[in-house]
Amino acid sequence: MKTKKKVIVIGAGFGGLQVVHTLANRKDFEVIVIDKTNHHLFQPLLYQVATAVLSPADIAIPTRSITTNYKNVKLYMARVDKIDFETNEVYFGNGKETYDFLVIATGAQTSYFGNEEWKKHTFGLKNLKDALAIRRQILLSFEEAELSGDPEKIEQMLNYVIIGGGPTGVELAGSIAELSHNIIRKDFRIIDSANTKVTLIEAGPRLLSNFHEDLSEFTKKKLEERGVEILLNSPVKSIDADGIELTNRKIKSKTVIWAAGVEAAGITRALPFSKDRSGRLIVDGYCRISEKPNVYVIGDAASFSYNMKRPLPGVSPVAMQQGRFVASFLRNGLDESRMRPFTYFDKGNMATIGRTDAVAEFSIFRLKGFFGWMGWLFVHLVYQVGFKNKMSTLLSWIWSYLTFRAGARLIQEEINEPKQL
Ligand SMILES: Cc1cc2nc3c(=O)[nH]c(=O)nc-3n(C[C@H](O)[C@H](O)[C@H](O)COP(=O)(O)OP(=O)(O)OC[C@H]3O[C@@H](n4cnc5c(N)ncnc54)[C@H](O)[C@@H]3O)c2cc1C
Known part of the structure; x- marks a missing residue:
């Protein structure tokens, strides 16, 4: 009988990394992280690299060095270009992996509003x-x-x-x-x-x-x-x-x-689920896509407005809190009686x-x-x-x-x- 759950996390940004930290070294989870870059980037200080105050290495850290001691975490530097939601398969480069749970944390890209x-x-x-x-x-x-x-x-x-x-x-x-x-x-x-x-x-x-x-x-x-x-x-x-x-x-x-302005990153925009005007995937109170309950979307890729008038903003605390929430929900066996829907603590x-x-x-x-x-x-x-x-x-x-x-x-x-x- 299969006991380990396989979680694929696409994106090692603010949200994805919190999923990884929270599931690290758990015997009941195998975690696969796929990111098109080899580093986690602290975007709030990007402007200081652009204006020569800081160097790139001051605000980026190799993702492999973050996960060195996480024995249940495997990392691929690759761009995910296709997801098959029927067979639960993620395709990247020459590879493919199958998941029990998928977390999409692919962030945003610059938006020119159609121009x-x-x-x-x-x-x-x-x-x-x-x-x-x-x-x-x-x-x-x-x-x-x-x-x-x-x-x-x-x-x-x-x-x-x-x-x-x-x-x-x-x-x-x-x-x-x-x-x-x-x-x-x-x-x-x-x-x-x-x-x-x-x-x-x-x-x-x-x-x-x-x-x-x-x-x-x-x-x-x-x-x-x-x-x-x-x-x-x-x-x-x-x-x-x-x-x-x-x-x-x-x-x-x-x-x-x-x-x-920004809009959801390329891969998210191509997925066959409901999106908002910025191409962000609409999720329920547990950050899930309603048609595919084993698929979670967090951070800038998600449009989360459960019990709220407006969707949450694209800022790092939202991504981090959602990452921790989703990983805890998985750890708690998806038990909705033990965990209430996600609420954002605005700092x-x-x-x-x-x-x-x-x-x-x-x-x-x-x-x-x-x-x-x-x-x-x-x-x-x-x-x-x-x-x-x-x-x-x-x-x-x-x-x-x-x-x-x-x-x-x-x-x-x-x-x-x-x-x-
Ligand atoms: C210049 C700038 C300044 C900002 N300043 C602030 C600030 O001061 N305070 C604040 O709270 N927020 C700020 N933000 C916003 C904040 O950075 C985002 O809200 C946060 O990064 C969202 O986290 P995320 O995990 O959703 O996405 P990200 O952190 O962007 O991570 C997404 C990851 O997914 C990877 N990825 C994307 N597509 C693919 C693919 N197809 N295959 C594989 N990997 C993929 C990317 O390489 C990236 O590593 C700023 C953003 C920018 C650009």
Whole structure:
């Protein structure tokens, strides 16, 4: 008689990893984790890799090193491209595995809201590759401006546009302004990097629309003090290789960063079950797909609105809590009399604006400015995965704070590789 239950987890992000931790070293479960990358990524600090404050290895950790001591966990670095829900089989690369229970934790991808052609003229920020592409673009633009000699080209090169006034847009805008207006200013002789223009564009009436209005106002004021131009109520009409067009204005820029939205990742969108407008799979109170009760969906891939007016937001605490919930439900033998449906414990929202300024709100109080920033630093250190990453991030922050320098200002390629003679 088969006693071990086989659980396949697709995605070793915030949600998937919690399933793995909770089922680790259980004799009654065999766990197979499949992820297309070899690392767990701390996405909240991606913007600091994009702006050269941190290195990739500070915010990513090899998944194999996390599961070293989990004897019942097997890992594949592979992209899942097909799931057969009749035979309970998951297909990836040249392999396939059969499951008793499946947990889909594949996260989200950048969404262009149907304007797919904008993708090729903008930079998204969802993974390490994206962050390194932005870092390269920003650092190269300063180098090219220093070489150029043409004032019009210099202006275009030192014009950075960020679309989307949520936490990622705010954090990027503050960080790019700090990098150009302060950190690298003394390093260039021809251009004055303080002339860099950073424009943050938001289609709605305020920044950080999920936060209290007072915090949105504070964020706007603090970004403006740092030299960021903020355009509210400004939906983007078009984007091309030269820049962007709004209803009443064109902005020339070679660096347009798209931080305006996400949708469920590719594999989820192709599955034959009910989804919401963002392609997220609709789940019941136990994070299950109702037609397939042995299939669970958690985190950014799931649309969870059981007993609620609106689906839960795509943030890491939702993914982590759902991951732990689903694994506990499996451990408890799927006994609904022992476990009530999932409820989310909302710990609050945070966004940093720059050196010594952040906003944070919790159920009963709000913080802004220095105390918000201290809270932000603390929470982001605590939730980083791995002691080494916590320490290297902390040291990089202390060093940047004390020296006004950015530690990871590397462009990995040579410029204009010489032609072979
Ligand atoms: C720039 C940025 C900043 C953010 N800041 C914050 C913040 O400050 N606070 C906060 O709470 N949240 C923040 N978030 C959101 C948070 O990161 C997500 O809500 C969280 O990562 C969701 O966890 P998840 O497990 O659902 O997906 P993820 O953590 O994204 O993990 C998904 C995993 O699935 C893998 N995968 C996807 N498709 C496949 C496939 N077909 N085959 C195999 N593997 C696959 C991916 O490689 C990835 O490892 C931010 C996100 C971004 C992009």
